[in-house]
Each structure stands twice: as C-alpha cells, then as structure tokens.
Amino acid sequence: MSGTSESRDTMTFQERLDALVGTTLRSDDVARGPDPVNQPMIRHWAAAFDDQNPVYVDPEFAEQSRFGGIVAPPLMLQTWTMATPIIAGIRERGGSPVVAEGESPLTIFDDAGFTATLASNSEFEIDRYLRLGDVISATTVVESISTEKQTRVGRGHFLTWLTTYVDQNGDTVGTQRFRILKFMPGTAA
C-alpha cells in the first residue's frame, strides 16, 4: 500500500484513491481457489442456469469433443476463486463475504460512506477451458478509480480492476476486467 498513516492524514480522499491505482486489491495479493475445479460445483452451476452443454457434465461426450474431457463452463472462471463466505455478519460488512484486512479500495470507500456496490462491466478473455483438478489462483490489480460521479443510483466512484487467473503451473488461463460502482445509498439523482 502507498503512503504512511501520517501522509494519509494530509491527502485528500481523491488522492488516497489515486494512490491505490496499480496496487493489488487484496492484502495477501493472491486469491487461491478454496477447491480445485470439480464436477459437483460444475453440475450445480449448469443446473442453476439450465445450461445443457454436455461438455460440462457428460464424460463420454466430452472425451470426443475438442476439449478431450469434462471442462468447466468458461464463464465459471471467476467462481473458482470466490472466497468461502463467513455468513454471520455479512450484512454488517456491506455484503463482503470475508473480513477485510488492512486498507483496500473497498474499505476506503466504505469508511467514506460509499457502502453500496453495483457491478457495471465484466470483460473476459479465456485462454483455455479448465479441467477437473485444476487449481486456480487470481491476482487482481486496481486499474483505475474515477472521480466522484452522480449516477442513477447515487453518488459514487467507478473502480476498475484487472484479474489474472493462473493454474497450478502458473500459466495464465484467463483474464477479467471488472468495473464496479461504489456509491452512497440515498443519493440517487
């Protein structure tokens, strides 16, 4: 993280935000998926979206496909590294699944009253489909933080980050640019 606590006292809010561009989103830098890519979570996902693509659930079919075996749905990539949530207190934490450690863009926004979150963009590039047993880790870097905007839902800042997903060998399997709005509830235009 940039800046000492002393210098933070003299920085404006926007300067503190600007100082976070280029830093990693989480204090521990890497989010490792709690479980390897597995059939039960894939089956759950396919059922939730009624996606009947057989390469996700039918081993015989998948073996004959270009993938040569069962693969995870490509847009399930983000799901593998989602944190195992601590349900108790999630409401009080503004929906954050885990207790944040250290200063991050999200805690800075929350402390300033921009407690609500709305996703606005998600852009994936898929290098390869994941196979059963792959272990996925993600590194997320803050790409940009906007100045304060008045939006339909309220006043807030757009935060854009770039996540790189790697497998157990350190090879990149995909990237994702994600943009959220952190806004102040009750300030709708």
Added chain:
Amino acid sequence: MKRDGRADTIRWDEVAVGDQLPAMTIDVTATVIVAGALATRDFMPVHHDRDYANAQGSPDIFMNILSDTAYCSRFITDWAGPDAMVRKLAIRLGAPMMPGSMLTYTGSVTAKSIVGDQGRVEIELRATNDLGEHVSGTATIELAL
C-alpha cells in the same frame, strides 16, 4: 434450440455476418436469481435478501453479474454447439434484473476471421427486460475449421 451432439456444432463456413442467434428467454423469478447467485458463490445480500436490497435503494433483489455472464455463454453455445469455444465475452449492465420479468437475449454475427487453424466468429448480444436493456455486449467464439 438445444444442440446435444458434436455433429450439431455449427460449422464456421455456414455462419454468415448478419445471422441472428435464436432468441433465448428466461422467466426470471426470485428463485432464478438466488440459484444463480449461490451457484456462482456470490453471497452479496442484494442478490438474495429483499430487505437488504431495499436498504441499498433497490426495490427488490437483483441478478448478479456472474449470472449475467453465465447466461450469455449459454445463449451463445446453445446456438453454436458444444464444440465451440468461447474466447471473449465483454458485457455492460444497464437496467437491473429483478424478479417478475422475462429476460430475452438476442444477438447477431458481426464478423468472421481465421486465426491459425480456428475460425473465429464475433457476436454482439443484448438482453432486455420490462425495464429496458439489462445487458449489452460482445463475444468471440472459435470453431474448428
């Protein structure tokens, strides 16, 4: 249309710029939204707790963006078939998707190219509900030549 055999994967040379993808309609209930949020491991209360959503200024719970990307990929591969590979998907959210409305996906082919031994197809897509345009975006798939 459900494609359930390798022979049912669309061939690159039978795709033409301007082709329309078959529309896909989802009857979005609270169950649909909650099932999608949990299957994507997104426990943000705005996607399952109406009281919490109300406190954030939303009239109801609303679909999470991981469900949106999931439905977009299903929309594309329901058309293209199981041997198609999704290489890119970029979406932008507009009107929120709350329970009690139909969500209809439409899309069309905007470009074709060959990269190595793969045929690429570019698609633009959108999904609309009773509030307007919920999702707009672009995708790239690869098909074996």
